[in-house]
Amino acid sequence: MKKAGLVLVVVSAMVMVAGCATTPEGPTDEELIQQTLDQFSAAIIEKDIDKLGAILSEKFSAPEGESKQDFLDFMQSAIDSGYLDDAEVSREDAQQTMGEGTCDVYPVDLMSSAGSVSVELHLTKEDGGWLITSLDVDGM
Numbered sequence: 125m126k127k128a129g130l131v132l133v134v135v136s137a138m139v140m141v142a143g144c145a146t147t148p149e150g151p152t153d154e155e156l157i158q159q160t161l162d163q164f165s166a167a168i169i170e171k172d173i174d175k176l177g178a179i180l181s182e183k184f185s186a187p188e189g190e191s192k193q194d195f196l197d198f199m200q201s202a203i204d205s206g207y208l209d210d211a212e213v214s215r216e217d218a219q220q221t222m223g224e225g226t227c228d229v230y231p232v233d234l235m236s237s238a239g240s241v242s243v244e245l246h247l248t249k250e251d252g253g254w255l256i257t258s259l260d261v262d263g264m
Contacts, residue, residue, distance in 0.1 A: 153249065157220065157227050160247060160254045165213040168234060171203045181248060181255040188261070207238040225249045231262075 151159070160179050167176035173196055180192045189195025202208055214233040221228045226249070231242035242262040247254045 153222075153227075153254070157229075157247060157254045160256065161215060161218075161229065161232075161245070164232075164245065164256065165215070168208065168213050169211050171208050171211070173200050173203070179256055181250060181257045183248075183257055184255075185257075186259050186261075207236060209237045211236040227254065 163175060163179045166172070167179070176199060177192070177196050180195065182192055184192040184195060186195055189198045212235045214235070215229070216233075218229050218232055221230075227247045228244060229247065230244035232245055234241050234243060244260045244262075245256055246258045246260075248257045
């Protein structure tokens with residue numbers, strides 16, 4: 125009887141360990157990408173340069189700024205000029221195209237009192253997270 129009880133305990137422990145081994149650790153790439161997109165949307169709506177800077181790669185480059193700092197300066201100027209007043213961000217029609225360690229998201233629609241544009245965001249997986257490495261703005 126004691127032997128059967130011991131076997132049951134060992135088998136139960138093995139099942140529990142096997143179950144833990146198959147449980148994913150941390151968020152998936154899709155969840156991390158959504159977090160980055162949520163942070164991007166919040167940064168634009170809140171006009172928060174620090175929040176925007178936190179999700180831009182150090183390798184960031186775009187026509188509106190050849191470096192991360194150039195782009196942040198451009199965005200601060202846009203904020204100071206009122207271009208992001210009443211800003212809204214819509215990802216309702218956005219499609220994600222996954223590559224190896226990359227993800228392109230288009231269209232991300234930005235609307236404000238100054239008008240509206242569609243943006244394509246290019247994300248890269250860096251240090252276990254997803255950062256925006258570049259963006260393209262339609263019509264600019």
